[in-house]
Amino acid sequence: MKIYRCQDYQEMSLVLARLLAAHIRLRPTLRLGLATGSTPEGAYAELIRMHQEEGLDFSQLTSINLDEYIGLAAEHPQSYRSFMNAKLFDHVNIKKAQTFVPSGVAEDPKAEALAYEAMISAMDGIDVQLLGLGANGHLAFNEPADSFAGPCHVVDLVQETLEANARFFASKEEVPKQAITMGLGQIMKARQLILAVSGAGKAKALQAALEGPITPQLPASILQLHSDVSVVADAEAAAGLQDF
Numbered sequence: 366m367k368i369y370r371c372q373d374y375q376e377m378s379l380v381l382a383r384l385l386a387a388h389i390r391l392r393p394t395l396r397l398g399l400a401t402g403s404t405p406e407g408a409y410a411e412l413i414r415m416h417q418e419e420g421l422d423f424s425q426l427t428s429i430n431l432d433e434y435i436g437l438a439a440e441h442p443q444s445y446r447s448f449m450n451a452k453l454f455d456h457v458n459i460k461k462a463q464t465f466v467p468s469g470v471a472e473d474p475k476a477e478a479l480a481y482e483a484m485i486s487a488m489d490g491i492d493v494q495l496l497g498l499g500a501n502g503h504l505a506f507n508e509p510a511d512s513f514a515g516p517c518h519v520v521d522l523v524q525e526t527l528e529a530n531a532r533f534f535a536s537k538e539e540v541p542k543q544a545i546t547m548g549l550g551q552i553m554k555a556r557q558l559i560l561a562v563s564g565a566g567k568a569k570a571l572q573a574a575l576e577g578p579i580t581p582q583l584p585a586s587i588l589q590l591h592s593d594v595s596v597v598a599d600a601e602a603a604a605g606l607q608d609f
C-alpha cells in the first residue's frame with residue numbers, strides 16, 4: 366500500500382489528479398472507475414484544467430461509476446449522473462456513451478444492479494478504481510454490515526449516511542433512502558485502487574480501515590487484502606495513521 370500524505374485538500378487534489386492523469390496517459394483506453402462526493406471534486410477540476418490547457422485526452426476512456434441513488438433520474442440535480450456530468454464529463458472530451466452510472470429509475474432496481482455487474486464483467490473489469498471513504502467506513506454505498514457484499518446490489522442507506530449526504534439536498538427528508546452500489550467484490554477485482562480521503566471527520570475511519578481488523582462492520586478495511594492500493598490523504602485525514 367502506498368500512502369501519499371498531503372498537506373491539505375488542495376495538494377491532495379493535485380496529487381490525485383496527477384495520478385489519474387498518469388494512468389490515462391499510459392493507457393488511453395483505460396477503464397476507470399470513478400467516485401462522487403466532495404473529496405474528488407478538486408481533482409476533477411484539475412483534470413479539466415489538464416484537458417483544456419495540456420491536452421489530456423479522454424476520448425478513448427471508459428468510465429464506470431460506483432453508485433447511484435434509487436429514485437433520482439439522471440436529470441435530477443443531485444443524481445450522481447448529474448454530478449459527474451457537471452464536475453467532469455461536460456468539460457472534457459470523454460464520449461458520453463462510454464460513461465456508465467447505474468440508473469436510479471430502473472423499474473426493477475435489483476435487475477439494474479445485476480445488469481450493471483454483468484456489464485462490468487463483460488468489459489473485463491476495471492483497471493483503476495477511484496474510491497472515497499464514508500465517515501462510517503463505507504466504500505461506494507457498501508454500508509457497515511454483518512458480511513461483505515460481493516456483487517452490485519441494492520442497499521438501504523444507514524442513518525449516518527443519510528445525515529452526511531443531507532448537505533446536498535434541501536432537507537434530510539429528500540435524501541433517497543436506497544441506492545444501487547457496486548459491491549466490494551467488484552471493487553476488489555479492480556487491478557488498482559486509489560482511495561482519496563480528506564478532512565478530520567474521516568481520520569478515525571481511515572485509521573481503522575488501514576490499521577484495524579478486517580471486518581464488514583468497517584467495509585473499507587477489506588482494502589488491506591488488495592495488492593495494489595494507493596491512499597491519497599490530506600494531513601487531517603491521515604492524522605491517526607502510524608508514521609512509517
Ligand code: GLP
Pocket residue numbers: 400401402403404405431432496497498499500504505506526530
Ligand atoms: C457517498 C458516496 C461515496 C463517497 C462518500 C464520501 O456516500 N456514495 O462513494 O465516497 O459519500 O463522500 P465525500 O467525499 O463527500 O465525503
